Amino acid sequence: LVLEHALHRALKQNEFVLHYQPQYDVPSGRIVGVEALLRWQPPGGERISPAAFIPLLEETGLIVPVGEWVLRTACLQALKWQQAAHPPIRVAVNLSAVQFRQAGLVQTVRRVLDETGLDRRCLELEITENIALHNEEAVISTLTQLRDMGIRLAIDDFGTGYSSLHYLQRFPVHKLKIDRSFVKDITDAKADRPIIKAIVSLARNLGLAVIAEGVETPQQEEFLRSCGCLEMQGYLFCHPLSSEDIENRNSVWQ
Ligand code: G
Ligand code: G
Ligand code: MN
Ligand code: NA
Numbered sequence: 001l002v003l004e005h006a007l008h009r010a011l012k013q014n015e016f017v018l019h020y021q022p023q024y025d026v027p028s029g030r031i032v033g034v035e036a037l038l039r040w041q042p043p044g045g046e047r048i049s050p051a052a053f054i055p056l057l058e059e060t061g062l063i064v065p066v067g068e069w070v071l072r073t074a075c076l077q078a079l080k081w082q083q084a085a086h087p088p089i090r091v092a093v094n095l096s097a098v099q100f101r102q103a104g105l106v107q108t109v110r111r112v113l114d115e116t117g118l119d120r121r122c123l124e125l126e127i128t129e130n131i132a133l134h135n136e137e138a139v140i141s142t143l144t145q146l147r148d149m150g151i152r153l154a155i156d157d158f159g160t161g162y163s164s165l166h167y168l169q170r171f172p173v174h175k176l177k178i179d180r181s182f183v184k185d186i187t188d189a190k191a192d193r194p195i196i197k198a199i200v201s202l203a204r205n206l207g208l209a210v211i212a213e214g215v216e217t218p219q220q221e222e223f224l225r226s227c228g229c230l231e232m233q234g235y236l237f238c239h240p241l242s243s244e245d246i247e248n249r250n251s252v253w254q
Contacts, residue, residue: 004060006042007053011066016040018073019240022252023092023211023233026225029254033090033124035233036074037240038066058098067099068108075116075123077243082122086253092124092154100131101138106145113149120150126177127153129161140170147172154211159199168206176203178229180214187219200227 010016020034038054041047057063071093078091099105113120125146131139147153154175155168159182182195196212203210212224215234224232238252246252 003053003056004062007040007057007060007062007066010040010042011062011069015042016066016069017242018070018077019242020077020091020246021233021240022238022246023231024237026221026230026232031087031089031253032231033092034078034246035092035126035240036070036077036094038070038094054096058096061098063096063098064102067095068112070094071109071112072116075112075118078122079116079118081247084247088119088122090122090124090152091118092126094126094156097128097130097133100127100142101134106142106149109146109151110149113151121152124152124154124175126156127173128156129158129167132164132167132171133162136167136170140172143172147174154209159195168202173208175209175211178210178212180212180234183212183214183220183224183234184216186223187217193223196224196229197227200229204228 017039018036019039020036022031023033023035024030025032038050039047040050040053054063057066074091074093078089082088102108109125113123143153152175153173154177155171155173156177157179158176160179176199178196178199182199186193186196200210209231210229211231211233212220212229213233215221215224215232215236217236220234221232221236241249241252
């Protein structure tokens, strides 16, 4: 209850910030996008991990206004970078299943895009496979409306949820994000290598883009490249950074 009160205050008093983690096309070294990641720094307290407070935002319904704030802030930031003559990169925003099921989601996204003026093709929404647990027709309808607006859709944490190949074929998404648990074991255990290879070829055969997250070592990079997974995100390339750090670090924009 104390934490819930603190979260209400956090939204009202602007205690949330977004950090951004670059995503690269590895062969060219070019930045292709950033993922927006929510951070909460209560005044006088320690920074709290989203893994700890997002479940509470979801339980209390606060994820809806906070999610709208995230979306608006990320769109405005992407626009600002474009106006500063950086290459037009995409910004990826995480949507939790609770947000996804909200009746007003499509309208909210459309309104935020209209109000901020960001090119719709520059917004990517990351959803998890767990959205598929409820009412498949409604899920497909929401995804289709978002896609028809020009927004890109990525399945986050791919391979860890309740996915089925059936959904993959029916959901109008653009991209799979290979979960970092598969990437993590590339060097030590060889066990996950066949899984990564299978996800990459699944993506290719379905005409989907693919990105690996959580890439931390050159060995992981090398293996992913050898499989044909050329977009990557992870500490090897860049940690999530504040907007100021992203802006001022020339190496980010190569
Ligand atoms: O950045 P970090 O690894 O600590 O994030 C932990 C989890 O929180 C990840 O699963 C990430 O997807 C999720 N997350 C981060 N930012 C957001 C956000 O703005 N909205 C939602 N719904 N989830 C987020
Ligand atoms: O669930 P999602 O993929 O949105 O989670 C993203 C989270 O992964 C962020 O909290 C981010 O801080 C974290 N992250 C980003 N790069 C790496 C990495 O290379 N290794 C690890 N362990 N975590 C990472
Ligand atoms: Mn994500
Ligand atoms: Na993920």
